[in-house]
Amino acid sequence: MKIFPVLVLVISAFSFTGSATPIYWYHFCSNVSGNSVFVTNRNNLVSDLSNATVHGGFYNTTVGQNPNIVHGLFLCRGDLNPENCQNCVKLITSDVSQRCPNQTGGLIWYDQCMLHYSDTFIFSTMELEPKVVLVYNNMDIMEPDRFKQVVATVVRDVAIRASNASLGAKKFATEEATYKPPFLTVYSRYHY
Ligand SMILES: *[C@@H]1O[C@H](CO)[C@@H](O)[C@H](O)[C@H]1NC(C)=O
Ligand SMILES: *[C@@H]1O[C@H](CO)[C@@H](O)[C@H](O)[C@H]1NC(C)=O
């Protein structure tokens, strides 16, 4: 299964508020079932992820041998402290066997962290699929063309800043722009 979430892009007209309890967003599972050795390896991998010390909100590991090898990782939202990251990882890891009981690949998103495992090598690999649009604000805006321009500028700038982070640093950035009238703030968050 070739899935890897290279970026999470959130554009919102609402401020991001620190939520104590991580909220489930979405998941994808491979449509292929693994055998019992694979599932055991997958469960051990999830347990490793669950017990991993949070280093900068990211951790990757591998369990087992071909053909039952499993690669997996978690990533926390860039502005979470280690404690909140750990909380989210505990929650998401406890959810894997319900979301993807025996599949060869799985991708689970919560609002504060994500988990990805696969029988194929997924690390440092760009993948654009699968992707999902969860919610959008369906209120009308005055002067949509001008609003789109504001959004485009903010998204471009924040993407450049996030990707420009030095080697080993979190590729995370936020930016605000005010659009007036009607005094709306555009928030943008870009996370590789
Ligand atoms: C799994 O899904 C892919 C893409 O949707 C499809 O090409 C493939 O045939 C499916 N495999 C099985 C075993 O259903
Ligand atoms: C995977 O789980 C499904 C649903 O529980 C089951 O039908 C299938 O037999 C399982 N596959 C394997 C290889 O265990």
Ligand SMILES: *[C@@H]1O[C@H](CO)[C@@H](O)[C@H](O)[C@H]1NC(C)=O
């Ligand atoms: C992870 O921690 C749990 C308890 O929190 C423990 O049962 C499990 O054996 C640990 N797994 C590993 C791989 O250390």
Ligand SMILES: *[C@@H]1O[C@H](CO)[C@@H](O)[C@H](O)[C@H]1NC(C)=O
């Ligand atoms: C973590 O990912 C890197 C590539 O980004 C890879 O070289 C390394 O082997 C991975 N670590 C484990 C334990 O799988």
Ligand SMILES: *[C@@H]1O[C@H](CO)[C@@H](O)[C@H](O)[C@H]1NC(C)=O
């Ligand atoms: C990118 O990073 C370099 C080095 O830290 C810095 O000098 C430059 O201003 C940055 N560019 C942007 C667009 O943030």
